[in-house]
Amino acid sequence: MSYAAAFPTTPGAPAGPRGGIAVAARATGLSKVYGQGDTRVTALDAVSVEFRRAEFTAIMGPSGSGKSTLMHCMAGLDTISSGSTRIGDTELGTLNDKNLTRLRRDKIGFVFQAFNLLPTLTALENITLPMDIAGRKPDQEWLDMVVNTVGLSGRLSHRPSQLSGGQQQRVAVARALTAKPEIIFADEPTGNLDSRSGAELLGFLRESVQALQQTIVMVTHDPVAASYADRVVFLADGRIVDEMREPTADAVLDRMRLLPGGNPRTPAFDAKGRTS
Amino acid sequence: MFRTALRNLLAHKTRLMMTALAVLLGTAFVSGTLIFSDSVGSAFRNKMSRSLDDVAVSVTAGGRPSTDPAEQRKLDDRAVETVRALPGVATVRPSVEGVAMIADRHNNPTGGEWGSAGVNYAPGKDGKDSRYPLVKGRAPAAEGEIALDESTAEKTGTKIGGTVRMAVDGPVLKKKLVGVVRTDNPRVSAGGSLAVFDTATAQKLFGKPGEFSELVVSATPGTDKDKLTAEVRKALPESFEAQSGAKLAADQSEMIDEQTRSIRTTFLVFAGISLFVGVFIIANTFTMLIAQRTREIALLRAVGASRRQVVRSVLVEAGLLGLIASALGLGLGLGVAVLLPEFLNANGANLPDGPLVIKAPAVLSALAVGVVVTVLAAWLPSRKAARIAPVEALSSGEAPPAPRSLVVRNSIGGVLTALGVAALLYTTTFRDRSGLTYAMAGSALTLTGVIVLAPLLSRPFVRLFGKLAARVSGVSGKLAKENALRNPRRTAATASALMIGLTLITGLTVGAVSANEGVGRMGKQDLTADYQVKSASYLGLAPEVGKKLAGRPGIAAAVPLRTSGFQSDGQPSLAVATDLSSITKVTYLRVTSGSLADVRGTGAVAVSESYAKKRGLKAGSTLPMEFYDGKRAAPKVVAVHADNDVLGDVLTAPALVDPHMEKVRDDSVLVKAERGEAAGLREKIKDAFGGNPLIKVESPEDLRRAESGNIDPILNLAYGLLGMAVVIAVLGVVNTLAMSVFERTREIGMLRAIGLARREVKLMVRLESVMIAMFGAVLGVGTGIFVAWSGGHLLRSAFPQYEMVVPWARIGVFLLLALAVGVLAAVWPARRAAKLNMLESIGAQ
Incomplete structure (x- = not known):
């Protein structure tokens, strides 16, 4: 199957992050239900949300609000129960596993909480891994810019075990950026970092949105982390309850206090790979 | 705890x-x-x-059959009567045994060369022989009659009343089938044949008229069998052997x-x-x-x-x-x-x-x-x-944790391997079994050393193989390479398990194939005859066979070879007696001094160069000979010839050895066809002897093939037994991969998330498995060949034709099998890896 056939896009529409279409990813009436009968849990309840290009969005909410599930569903890591999700012009529901894998490879970047680098590869090899998988040569100019942006120039031949946590996470960010994806999903990227490294990393994310025109969606429960975003989407009980532009840490914290969060969820839900 | x-x-x-x-x-x-x-x-x-x-008691003639017949009383009817007269004896069953070849439809011995038994029918008081219950017909009672066991009757396709063609050690005999018997004779159940004759016929056939091979004595109830044995012993001449049941x-x-x-x-x-x-x-x-x-x-x-x-x-x-x-x-x-x-x-x-x-x-x-x-x-x-x-x-x-340094391990492995290799190289200076200790110690040390060194050796191998894999299959190959390199100890231990089996398999194969080829070369290189006629029994050919062949049309020469053992200054040797006027027609013989024409009568021999050198002989010296009948001779060496593996060391005229042979028999007759007559001669020779199952006609190719046919069952048995070790090693590969997949759950989840397809995940695991398997196989094959090479030197004096032959086709098969093993071992772990739930995997600790 040809690459174009796998991902129907508007002819001539640029694939890069600086494209003409304003929306990078969109969910419409997205629901996600786990279990059946008595153990049935609605993780996402008819969520509709858009992430615009070159915008840094933070998804916030108390534990169990469904923020990680939303990210997983939108990134094609998890199946959805109803509704629709799109990355660019591609409807995820129409893709089989093979094409979904290709879509993740070519159009989505990931940054995980637990760095998730391959210990056997050097920093540079980890960064270019998605390109290697795709069998493409990285764009050297772009690669240099990304590496400089995240400040890893001197450490490219190091293995992950020789890098600090902050450096490892920057490698993960560089890996996500190098393939010029449509959108990057970051799941608690600062969760395992000390506050200084965390602030640095968030700076880099911010920088890549502003300087490199990257689209980033970040799940977090840290109001300070959220304050680096252009926009914050609040989730509670599987619904979007509010949204804030130009957030500050204090404003986010105030808004959070009002959310109906904190109520414990069933273990079945917790077992579903949530990272927060 | x-x-x-x-x-x-x-x-x-x-x-x-x-x-x-x-x-x-x-x-x-x-x-x-x-x-x-x-x-x-x-x-x-x-x-x-x-x-x-x-x-109760078994009586045999005792002693070896080749001892002087004059000293030996015959186990005859008189002996039977003597035993039968003793108190406590219930029955005496006199039995006669020998070799009787039954011709099958192709005139070959039905029971093979070693399983053709001939016996007498010795009826008891009830007129029946309990050893051979009749299934059909009746017991043989006259010279022209025979009974066969069931399977032989079936194989030859003979019905009651039909004719059975058979031979003992001479011309073909025709007998009428009168009965079919059942038997539990072990040779028959192992695929042999059984021919039953009446006692007189059996005695005549097996060359001992009036004699028996064994008397089986049963006792009346209540008789002390040990006492009876002693009494039997006392009653008979001392040369007989009586043993209690x-x-x-x-x-x-x-x-x-x-x-x-x-x-x-x-x-x-x-x-x-x-x-x-x-x-x-x-x-x-x-x-x-x-x-x-x-x-x-x-x-x-x-x-x-x-x-x-x-x-x-x-x-x-x-x-x-x-x-x-x-x-x-x-x-x-x-x-x-x-x-x-x-x-x-x-x-x-x-x-x-x-x-x-x-x-x-x-x-x-x-x-x-x-x-x-x-x-x-x-x-x-x-x-x-x-x-x-x-x-x-x-x-x-x-x-x-950072992998521990391999320095100590490599040093130990290096020393062990060096010692082992040195011992094996030293082994190559030996020519006989005296170097066996070094060979064994060297093999063990080398194998251990290579196992210890395996982590070090795995790196270049995996790198090379990984580069290849990465070229063919992109990122999966690269990741597989990195995974195999990640824990060299684990990769090495897994590969070592496979290596042990393959070292042994390769060593055995190389040794056996080399020995086999050596045997194939033995005695055949100098043969220029078209056929070798031999007897299917160990008794040899009657001299008439050679004479009969010599006169046949289409045959240029028929040269009988007769061997006789002798001792010379205490050294046992073989003399070959033949017709020296036509010997050069059937074998390539180069005389280096003297003349073959002078080898005639009882006073002259020709010897090979190596024998002359060993014994310090030259043309003109005397060779003292002591034959096994105790008689001596001292012929003159009149010619020395280049070593010839058909004729051996000492060549004489028949006149010298014939008087010392118990029965004059030829070992073989070498036949040279007239120009253009070689094809079809085999059948003509067979026909000349009336389809005698004893007559074996073989071309030089047959001889080579027959030799090489012997090796496969033994090798296959060894493969079967070592197969278990290989199966266990394969389990090891499965185990290592499954554990690795488990350990790398998170990595695999991440790889899937960033776009590695399931197929590529599978390929990654499979390639790692193939790398481990191939590494073990290559190490094993290499070590096996080296050990076989050095050990082979120990055979040089006993087996000069031995030369190491590496059966590359077989080795290629081993490597292909290792490849298959690698793919197979990865089936389950690869499927598990590909099926991992991405989200759970990424979250796994």
């Missing part, structure tokens, strides 16, 4: 499955061998004692024990190899389990468990695993012991029926071996567990 061990064991059931299976197979091999050999041994003993039940039974039992013991030892050696291979898997598994459990063990240490308790907990876990696996292995071994005889019998082994004999030593040793091997294999990993510091419980770092 016992409870911890038990819990751990139960918690890691699936992860320990392959390890348990390895122990299980090893102990099944041990217990199966022990129970099988006990059962078969006892069944044989039962059968023997049953068949000897009514034998009990003594015969004991002797046979002893013989059976010896045979089963040697079979058992052979099998146990192979079982030992399998268990040794299993050690690598067990050690690998426990190393991995302990690495995975580092935090848990550190926690135990933090809450107060001592190092010794930690070690003991690991060893108890290993012991429990070993016990469970060996108990299951014992069950499997029992099954093997039940089914193996049936399988062997279906393939013509003819083992007697008997109950399964399960002795306590067999059971206990199988269990003990399983437990001891498992605990010993887990001992080194348990030391690692002891080294885990309590503080590691608190470290949040999930990065694997």
Whole structure:
């Protein structure tokens, strides 16, 4: 199957992050239900949300609000129960596993909480891994810019075990950026970092949105982390309850206090790979 | 701590499955061998004692048949009467035995060259011979009559009243089939044939008119058999041998024990190899389990468990695993012991029926071996567990500890390998068995050294192979390479298990094939004849055969070869007597001094160059000869010829050796066809002798093929027995991969998330498996060839034609099989890796 056939896009529409279409990813009436009968849990309840290009969005909410599930569903890591999700012009529901894998490879970047680098590869090899998988040569100019942006120039031949946590996470960010994806999903990227490294990393994310025109969606429960975003989407009980532009840490914290969060969820839900 | 061990064991059931299976197979091999050999041994003993039940005394002519006939009284009717007259004797059955070849439809011996038995029908008081109950027809009673066993009658397609063509040691004889008998003669059940004649005919046929081979005496009830034996002995001349049935039974039992013991030892050696291979898997598994459990063990240490308790907990876990696996292995071994005889019998082994004999030593040793091997294999990993510091419980770092340096290991491996290689190189300076110690020690050291060095060796191999794989399959190949390099010890241990099996298989194959080719070259290089005519029996050919052939149309020359043993200054040698005027027509013979024409009469011989050199002879010197009839001769050496492997060392005229032969027989007749007549001559020669089953006509190609045909069953048996070691090694590969997939769950999840397709994940695991398997195979093949090469030098003096031949086609097959093994071993782990749930995997700790 040809690459174009796998991902129907508007002819001539640029694939890069600086494209003409304003929306990078969109969910419409997205629901996600786990279990059946008595153990049935609605993780996402008819969520509709858009992430615009070159915008840094933070998804916030108390534990169990469904923020990680939303990210997983939108990134094609998890199946959805109803509704629709799109990355660019591609409807995820129409893709089989093979094409979904290709879509993740070519159009989505990931940054995980637990760095998730391959210990056997050097920093540079980890960064270019998605390109290697795709069998493409990285764009050297772009690669240099990304590496400089995240400040890893001197450490490219190091293995992950020789890098600090902050450096490892920057490698993960560089890996996500190098393939010029449509959108990057970051799941608690600062969760395992000390506050200084965390602030640095968030700076880099911010920088890549502003300087490199990257689209980033970040799940977090840290109001300070959220304050680096252009926009914050609040989730509670599987619904979007509010949204804030130009957030500050204090404003986010105030808004959070009002959310109906904190109520414990069933273990079945917790077992579903949530990272927060 | 016992409870911890038990819990751990139960918690890691699936992860320990392959390890348990390895122990299980090893102990099944041990217990199966022990129970099988006990059962078969006892069944044989039962059968023997049953068949000897009514034998009170057995009388044979005694001594060797070749001793001076003058000193020896014949075991004849008079002896029978003497014994029959003794008190306490119920019956005396005089039996005659010999070789009688029955012609099949192609004029070949039906029972083969070694299984063609001929016997007499010795009716008892009821007029029947209980050994040979008649199925059809009647017993043979006249010279022209014969009875056959059922399968021979069927194979030759003869009906009652039909004609059977047969031969003993001369011309073909025609007999009328009058009966078909049943028999439990072991040669017949092993595929041989049985011909039954009346006593007088049998005696005549087998060349001893009026003589018997054995008298079987049964006693009247209540007679003391030992006393009877003594009386029989007293009543007969001293040269006869009288033995009680009990003594015969004991002797046979002893013989059976010896045979089963040697079979058992052979099998146990192979079982030992399998268990040794299993050690690598067990050690690998426990190393991995302990690495995975580092935090848990550190926690135990933090809450107060001592190092010794930690070690003991690991060893108890290993012991429990070993016990469970060996108990299951014992069950499997029992099954093997039940089914193996049936399988062997279906393939013509003819083992007697008997109950399964399960002795306590067999059971206990199988269990003990399983437990001891498992605990010993887990001992080194348990030391690692002891080294885990309590503080590691608190470290949040999930990065694997930096791999320990291999410097010490490489140094030890280097020294061992160097010593082994040196010993093997030193072996090559020997020409006979005196270098065996060096060969054995060298092989063991080299194998151990290479195993110790394997982690070091794995790197360049995996890099090279990985580069290849990356070129063919992109990122999967690259990731597979990195994974195989990640833990060189693990990769090496897994590959070593496979290497051991392949070293042995390759070494055996190279040695056997080389020896076989050497045998094929032996005695054939100098042959220029078109056919060699031989007797199918060991008795040789009557001289008439050569004479008859010489006169046939289409035959340019028919040269009989006659051999006679002699001693010269205490050195045993063989003399070949032949027609020297035409010998050069059938073999390439170069005379270096003197003249062959002078080798005539009783006063002259020709010798080979190497014999002349060894014995300090030259043309004109005298060769003292002492023949086995005690007579001496001192012929002159009149010619020296270049070494010839058809004729051997000492060449004479028949006149010199004939007087010293008990019966003048030719070993073979070499036939040279007239120009253009070679094709079809074989059938003409056969026809010339009336389709005599004794006459064997072989071309030089036949001879070579016959030699090489002998090697395969033995090699195949060895392959079969070593196959178990290879199967266990394959389990090891599966085990390592499954554990690796488990350890790398998160990585695999991440790779899937960032776009590695399921197919590529599978390919990655499969390629790692293939790399490990190929590494083991290449190491094994290399070591095996080297060991076979150096060991081969020890054969140089006894077997000058030996030259190492590497059967590349077979080696290629081994490597292909290793490739297949790699792919196969990865099936399950690769599927697991590809099926991993991405989200769960990424979140996994």
